[in-house]
Amino acid sequence: VCEKNQQTASMQAHHLVFLALCALCTSRCAQGRFIDNFQSTPSFELQRDTVGTATAFQLQDETGGVGEILGLERDMTVNFDSVSLPPGRVTGEITGGAFFLSVNTGTTGSAQLVWDGDDASAAINFNGIQPPIDLTVEGYSRGIITNLLSDLPTVFTFTVYSGSQTSASSFTFPLTGGPDLINLNISMSDFVGTADLTQVTAIAAAFSSGNSIDARLGAIEITPDLFCGDGLTTSGEQCDDGNFVALDGCNNCTLEFCGDGIVNVNNGVIEECDDGNLNNTDSCSNNCTLPVCGDGVQAGIEQCDDGNSINNDFCTTNCTLPVCGDGFVAGNEECDDGNTNDDDLCGNDCKLPVCGDGEKEGIE
DSSP states (O other): OOOOSOOOHHHHTTSOOOOOOOOOOHHHHHHSEEEEOOOBSSOEEEEEOSSEEEEEEEEOOBSSOTTOOSTTEEEEEEEEEEESSSSOOEEEEEETTEEEEEEOTTEEEEEEEEEOOSOSOSSOOTTOSSSOBOTTGGGOOEEEEEEEEESSOEEEEEEEESSSSSSEEEEEEEEOOOSOOEEEEEEGGGOEESOOTTSBOEEEEEEEOSSOOEEEEOOEEEESSOOTTSSOOOTTOSOOOSSOOTTSSEETTEEOOTTSSSOOEETTEEOSOOOSSOOTTSSSOTTSOOOOTTSSOOOTTOSOOOSSOOSSSSSOTTSOOOOTTSSOOOTTOSOOOSSOOTTSSSOTTSOOOOTTSSSOOTTO
């Protein structure tokens, strides 16, 4: 939860509550190298209650950090910039697979996370990662930043350094604000600056805003170029749910649809059938429902289907053609009493008896 500062209920009413659900795609994680996935135990929190800066460093007791490339320390800084509605507070917290920044209503603030080697200091060391790391090694060409969110407009900046503060390259992403989690995929060519991405010695991620924001950051990961199954929907893909399992709405990065030949479950809507053709008169209709008598479409073993509940027309309610003797006057029949008695008021040919027809019927 973004706010764990035990402030008053009125303060909590002004903040959104975000659940720290880390939903990283296992297929992508298996191929990527984490900078940080925030799977720390125990949780770590840093607060500032007055104007100024609070800093701390944390040794990462990682429970899920297989493949991490930056050692065992992360530094956190939270800045309390101003307050117009006391009491003010800025809180940074790492818990449940994410970093959370909470800035109280009426307060402005920001936060920065830094990875600069195990220097036991919260001050950034621009030459701290030794030996330097190569973010492009083994074909790694993208940074993946997962579950990024801010409830109000803010700016997220991701910066890498090579040797000094002036040798830096950054990627800046403006968050417009809202409840939706965002996954960023950053090409190495998206960075602007002079840093050598093959000789990275420090990395920083920051939120800056003039608003009272609640923000979160999931994992930061370096991956090969994007691929179907990485959990990120990119150009040429209709969807990407991180698996190749059919029947869940996305299959091989293509949205499942009625007519694809697979009986799908999409957003809770279950297809009854899917034969992959446009023949509406076979055993599966074009809207992927099983044909039923009365739907107005003659299909399967139906002799007819006029879509009504009238038995006296040219199609009965059980979707069979009317025949003389079925008990329903239909079509060209004059009568139909449903029996085989040819001497009553309706002949076996479903004609009304008339004097002179050679048969004694009715009152004759």
